[in-house]
Amino acid sequence: ALVRGDAAMVLTGGTEAPLSPYALTCQSTSGRLSGSADPERAYLPFDTAARGHVPGEGGALLVLEADDAARARGADRPYGEIAGHGATFDPPPGTASRGAASHGPTALRRAVELALADAGAVPGDIDVVFADAAGVPEADRAEARCLAEVFGPRGVPVTAPKAGYGRLYAGGAPLDVVTALLALREQVIPPTPRGVVPDAGHRVDLVTRPRETPLRTALVLARGFGGFNSALVVRAVTR
Template identity: 55%
Template sequence: MVTGIGVVAPNGLGTERYWAATLRGDSGIGRITRFDPSGYASSLAGEIKDFDPARELPSRLLPQTDHMTRLALVAAEEALADAGADPRTMPDFAAGVVTAASAGGFDFGQRELAALWSKGGAHVSAYQSFAWFYPVNSGQISIRHGMRGPGGALVAEQAGGLDAVAKARRHVRDGTPLMLTGGVDGSLCPWGWLCMTRSGGLTTRTDPRRAYLPFSPGASGYVPGEGGALLVLEDPEAAAERGAPQVYGRIAGYAATFDPRPGSGREPGLRRALRLALDDAGIGPKDVDVVFADAMGVPALDAVETKVLAAEFGPRGVPVTAPKTMTGRLLAGGASLDLAAALLSLRDQVVPPTVHVDGGAVPDTLDLVVGAPRPASLRHALVLARGHGGFNSAMVVSGRD
């Protein structure tokens, strides 16, 4: 079960700030301010602009951490506080950390490589040995909070945010009382931006209101962002014994698949992931009350997802939403943020809107929630995620029984 949530997002730092902004339809997407994007084909991103690491973290951590890791440390602090849990007071090995990443600490790495090329090896920080690395968020969180139980990191781009939570669920089922999991990511620096723009999936539009339009006739690609969410997963009995202040819901089902080789003629793996996740949860399509879509914003990939949803749920058979239109796609942090939004939807019995989209390219096929939040009776939510290169993940979250 999920007993704590920590969020760092472009439209809100902290879970409740993010959720209130999402229900209002407030977007955090705008022109990049961290560097001059004028020389690049794409210039929009979901930046977290109200974050002061010197105010949020001990000074000793600042020289050894990338911006991504600083965000992750803040999200971890909030999630554990929200759960009312202090791993340092728990028995050894009773708490662990599994996170997702896509590129590691690119901003830190760029600075140190620039120092190497311009000044020489003596000017490269010793912290470069780990600050760029994919598992660095798991490592720094576990050190700061004394979490000596199972640890790890998964790399599957957007899908990784669900994969990490699934791995943490396995550790809880195997006997670890508490796991901190999810993804916080970001590579908004010139080096990272060049890599993302080379993928060919980013929109080149400059109007934030018309840039990221999944399932829309005007879809032209997606907008990247930074941030994500971390969750506290606990064994139900252990959570009850220590008096956890709340339960948001439970991770009821999960599956992951990989797309076949391009040109093979075989269908993508998203539909199979969806079906397997429902099977794992012990529910059928009629039991799903809302879908948090992957919503790539690339017309061909949106068409694949639309076809899958229509085939499984029927035309307009289930409300579909993509609140990531307010944050951008947050790499490995995006799916875990959708997961947090799904849990908050179950808590408040409301579906957040997809902004800037007027109903979609296929209004007769998708019941896309647009314009305003939609009150609803919600028991089970399905979260879908696809990662660059063919990764597919699906996760079912259920409200408190």
């Protein structure tokens, strides 16, 4: 309905509260939780010392509506435009799926390619990537390889603000989208915090300090435990 320009308003997003004893017990079986007792070194995506992630609670909600409908109600300064989306699935290890790669960067790269095509964009149009940043060495390597294949080695600034507040699960991707839209508005890339030192082998231009730079288009990546991959392109709106 929004794509058709209907005068509809959609509230979308997500939140999660994964810090209860039962929820933490369930998460502990994934092998992805950090075992570090030092909060400053517990969640280090793309770092040589990466050892898992730290869960967090929270999320974000967004109001989506057609541009004409927003103008009609006087919303003359939108945060941005949802320009394109792509989603794919990695089969779990040990399962067979024709034409799909298991536990690698191929399916994530395909999600990125679908999102770019949906947005009518090419890799060179992307000014910053908000990474999934699992903090698990194997997953980080796969994501970094995907980024290098699509954008070239260190070909695009990459950031993971979630390293400062934890992975929010269902709330994480919506909050990354909000953060990306704010970055486009303020023309600054928020950093990956907590002293992350990027592994040179990942070939990722990881932003570790606020970086003021012209920003027009951002790519937000999200990977779900179990194999789901999502890529969303957001674009600044000028009026």
